[in-house]
Amino acid sequence: MKTTKENNKNFFSGIDSVGNTPNKALLTDLYQLTMNAAYQDNAKEGKATFDLFIRKLPKDWNYFIACGIEDAIDYATSIQFSDEDIEELRKRTALPEEYLQSLKGFKFEGEICAVREGTIISENTPLLRVTSTLSQAQFLESALLNIINYQTMIASKANRIVNAARGAPVIEFGLRRAQGEDAALLGARASYIAGFSGTSNVKAGIEFDIPLSGTHAHSFVMSFKDELSAFRAYAKTFPNNPTLLIDTYDVEQGARNAAIVAHELQEKGFKLKAVRIDSDPLAENSDLVRKILDEENLQYVGIFATNDLNEYKINSLQGHHVSGYGVGTENITCKPVSAISGVYKLVEDEDGAKIKLSKCKKTYPGKKQVYRIFDADGLFDHDILALESETIEGAPLLEKVVENGIRVSPRRSVHEIRDYALHQVSLLPEEKRSIDSQSKYETIPSAGLVALTESLSKQFGGQ
């Protein structure tokens, strides 16, 4: 087993996915602090439970893959304010001095239940359930959403792309268009968890033990006197399974030049791994290039396609001759979705179950559990969202991961999470893995939950 940063990571060391200490106390919206100050000032310190769930599946999506759970736990269990932090808050906000003083000892001391990272999950289904004092539980909102929303979105998007590629490897190429460094790193991790085969992002490869992939750019070809010289130069340095980018000038001539180099490599006992095509029309280009390579007896040379690919474009290339895909912008930024609707809502406090009634923004009240229901073939049929007090036959998905503010579930490696996620996907009925079917994986509220929701709606709707 390779020694990697990932493997060496102490499970309880409090080092998050991007290798930073996860203390992100200041990574919060000011209103978490103003609310907490008002709670303190008004002696509101009873227990409360919040659910983190995603309101709605984006168009065409049938499920989410929960991602970012391990980072969320590391975050919640490592919050602390330094004296310098408090001094900055004193200068920049109207927070009362008594509250500022209390921040010195502030930490999360409650309980978190979470679905295992990599779990298939539907809309309106808690990924995390946080119970603590009202102020501690409230405080986590902004950073938990920042962590979970992006990583879950990318894992879910990437898995759609993997499904469209039907077994052909997909490599993550998004660094240059990712929305910042964290997005590039965590997006590469989420994509790998969701079934991508590798990444071009060197830092992500090292941090998360993801296979690295990369060859050369058009500029490399342009910097030599002609394309064939560039190919020969690259193959000289990397004779073992190189990939050559063949469309700097003309894709047909590029394929012929690559074939020349492939034969030269063969004579030295090496093999050209693949050619890469980075311009449309990819379908026709791949057919043309395959024909040229086959005529040259280079059936073993693969064709790797890139160029603003997404799940729909990859799907449309089926039946042509692409053997691998590189996907950048559309995956790493989840274009055009950009953001999923993860929210964090109060569902219970010392006065009992709570509900929010703003139009289109309903929440399910009460402390709840999610149960997975299997069909006769052992595949995922649906989930049931039930009150914790109900008895449901099914596998509960929310497991206790933090107790009294301490992590009680060891941080899993990326590889464990990836294996688990891909096993989850394999247990979905076929039609749910289609990128264009409208067959959403569903969560159904239990009878008890429906009854509570109706009764609270009547009670608070009349306020």
Next chain:
Amino acid sequence: MKTTKENNKNFFSGIDSVGNTPNKALLTDLYQLTMNAAYQDNAKEGKATFDLFIRKLPKDWNYFIACGIEDAIDYATSIQFSDEDIEELRKRTALPEEYLQSLKGFKFEGEICAVREGTIISENTPLLRVTSTLSQAQFLESALLNIINYQTMIASKANRIVNAARGAPVIEFGLRRAQGEDAALLGARASYIAGFSGTSNVKAGIEFDIPLSGTHAHSFVMSFKDELSAFRAYAKTFPNNPTLLIDTYDVEQGARNAAIVAHELQEKGFKLKAVRIDSDPLAENSDLVRKILDEENLQYVGIFATNDLNEYKINSLQGHHVSGYGVGTENITCKPVSAISGVYKLVEDEDGAKIKLSKCKKTYPGKKQVYRIFDADGLFDHDILALESETIEGAPLLEKVVENGIRVSPRRSVHEIRDYALHQVSLLPEEKRSIDSQSKYETIPSAGLVALTESLSKQFGGQ
């Protein structure tokens, strides 16, 4: 003047926008390293120039605001590989040992010319021009694009939102939906530079000296026995200019409850600053709430609107009664654009000017300068993109910021950059600031550049 982290920042200290040391040597695509290894192996170490430019304005956009320039400079001038980095590369890649050894001393020793951060810029116009050895200049590509693409996209988007708000303050609320922590921080900074008035993001406020803003959530209201009790509790803790969220249950009743608290505050010599509405229909809701507040003689109480706002929705609220906006998801993720098409292309090497001819992916060859041309009123008319050797009457935009690998232009504060950006915007003709006009700010290639492009197209098109 307030003492802030921003103000205290040593201009040459090599601390980037998010307060990290900017050494991001590993934040690169593997192909930068494989290309560099092949350049070394093939003795290709002449000088080369690359342009970083954005191919295309997104739909409806008329200009970009260049952002991320200061971070890009910090990045380029701080690259270094540690022994541990090199060891990781040795284990994970096929890079030749000779190249790995050379990474120990690798740094950027060339020249960078850049537009000043905050500059209005059009499509196909260099924001950065990098000249160094081929390998050094090539190496910067991935991280420079990661830095510039996101920050420029957000500054440009945010400025559209500010334009739509026509003077009403806009607050940045994107932390929970941003694509990671960096995105949240750098997006808040870019939005402030582009004219936003503040942010809810506490860390961004502290790092960049941005005014902080925040009040309370629906959960705060829900945690009290009724809405009026919640409002009174909040106003007790924050009597000085509080804002109250009035749509947890019913916006009309919420406005009446807020009015009660406003009068109670008035009796104690305080004022309610605003009410916040977070649900549609915002237009009708704002009119209704304004009427209620006016009937209560609370003309001074503002109406702050949130709820998935963007420039179009804000525009549609003109003529209604919103006095300030909070904008989150659509700004911080630049939904649905998600990514702009910033690229980094070889334009010249030791053999002369270079061109890439792939369909729809043409580049302007040669070492170039950008000149701003003003109209008779002193407003920006257009830019001219010319070869450096040409003489053009106009203000050159690319200034030398790095010489022999050393920063020669001090890092400017966020406030300086914001002032400059807003001054730039004020010098655009009115129609270019419209969010729905099709009046793109244009860059026109010079006669010399057109001639060179045509001649190289003929020469390389025939290859």
